[in-house]
Amino acid sequence: MKHIILALVENRPGVLARMAGLFSARGFNIDSLTVGETEDPTISRMTIVVRGDDRTLEQVKKQLNKLIDTISVKDFVKKEFIDRELMLFKVNVDDKTKDKVKNIIEKSKDKIVKISKDYIIVEAVGDENHIKTLLSNLEKYGITHVTRTGRIAMAVE
């Protein structure tokens, strides 16, 4: 099972290395980890997508909390939240498929960044489901150069 964890940490050199080191040392599997400054430049927010059962989630949270540079750790269990991910990728096209592909992208309200003779660069933003659906709709045309930011999330309150 996937869990999203939000951690507020000191915005300092070495903090990301501490977090990343902890995941490998304790054998936790993570899907993605994103990090960026918050409205307070001394604080960074990390969004971590981790795989495991409830006990693993508990341990991950406790171990993260144990790091001296961690301010707080939260998850979204039993809470309403929104999540987004930004993805850039190329879809292979030729004269026959170009319009079909453009159509799919427009329908999903994602953005075409560039169209060339044999590929289209797509910029997609959305929640996990949105990204998954778009990828599966375009898969048969051939997708390359997938670049993803990892998910970020926020509680809706």
Place this chain on the structure above:
Amino acid sequence: MKLTGAKILIESLIKEKVDVMFGYPGGVVLPIFDVLYDAKIRFILTRHEQAAAHAADGYARATGRVGVCIATSGPGATNLVTGIATAYMDSVPIVAITGQVKTHLIGSDAFQEADITGITRPITKHNYLVKDVKDLARTIKEAFHIARTGRPGPVVIDLPVDVTLQEAEFEYPESIDIRTYKPTCEAHLGQIKKAAKAIKASKKPIIYAGGGIIISGAAEELTEFAHKTNIPVTTTLLGLGAFPQTDPLSLDMLGMHGTVYANHAVMDSDLIIAIGARFDDRVTGRLDNFAPFAKIIHIDIDPSSVSKNVKVDIPIVADAKDALKRLIRIVQRPEISDWLKQIEDWKEKYPLKYKDDGDKIKPQYVVEQIYEATGGEAIICTEVGQNQMWAAQYFTYTKPRTYISSGGLGTMGYGFPAAIGAQIGCPEKKVFDIAGDGSIQMNIQELATAVANKLPVKIAILNNYYLGMVRQWQELFYKRRYSYTFLKEGCPDFVKVAQAYGATGINVTKKDGVRKAIDEALKAEGPVFLNFKVHEEENVFPMVPAGEAINRMIGGMA
């Protein structure tokens, strides 16, 4: 007043009431050593950086204060690593200071450069690379605060040489507030009430006490709690001394080499009150079969220890002393006379014992004789392996900080330098290192440190010419194929080694010479190597094979 970084470091250490440091000099720490030359801090020059870390650790465990060690960059720093990891696993407060190459050379593979903050990240409670001399005093204040509070642990401060040469105004912060670090010390009253209720309702309760009792200074409270509730107490290896083994409620140690009665009691119990212990695999054995009927109360200051290995029913995240004080106030004695009778039966039926063998020296006998000769008034340090287990089983511990051993990491070569640290911290105490012929050779060079500082440490080598514990496993689980565990070839004459360093060496080959030799060693002013030629294939029993339930013990049941 402006001071150099090196001077700020030493002045800050003095502000932290550091009166002794263990270490070894080198290139980039020259400015610091120049200040140490006439500083008001006693400096103990070990003969290997690893020993400096272990000595700081032994000092910390024996005194309850923060131990401090220092080494140069690169190999000096990496030599500290084993000592830092040892302290980390056993929650020992040490501050390790490492030299670093100049800030502008960091990352350039400079001479004697190693990324020690990177290397020690997973084995420290926290670490720092100080790049600006203005941050130095506050960093030291933080380091000591983090090392000694909450669940204690080692902190590394990496100091580039240019930072130690730069100047800054010296002002040592009076107090410190780290917004991200606020350990929970006070127990939650609701949880305490739940625990008291579970205790009152229990029929077969047992207290399982660990090193946390000793760290927290809660030994008196533990005794009061046990006496008030009349609940028997078993301790972990590092919990030895947390509860007097002379007390009728003591079940001695549990786990892989614990007593039969302690392990039976845990397995049959309906309530385990774990305090400052972490359900280590050497304690629980096979996890899915551990104490199947027991509800678990777990008092621990580290939330990540709770429900890590064993699911806990009533967690109490708090300092052990605080939690026990609150619990004592409201707890009521459960009705458990049948249970106590059952435990008495087990104690009578399965006492800890070994077979005598005429003239030959049994290692257990040596440990018993050290107990007799010192009247139990000694600090016992150990190496790792059979010596460590016999020292745990056959000495009777009644006070905290008297059994000093690498429990979590199991570091061979720990005991001798730890004994040096303990002796320096407690000059009036008798300090023994109970060693094996294998492990003593891992830091034997520290004879020089002991001799140079006229330390009266006594090293009791239980010499069986084997890497005993590994040999024991080979005997029991690998068809006696003693693969590379026989150390007789090349084993030095320990008496001559001691003498070469200017220490005393005594050979003991017969049982009737054991006590005499110990008494003679106790009379000697300096360090003594006692070389006991013990029974070569003696095993540590009882024993729970790895991965078995802890009541499936070999030996001790007959």
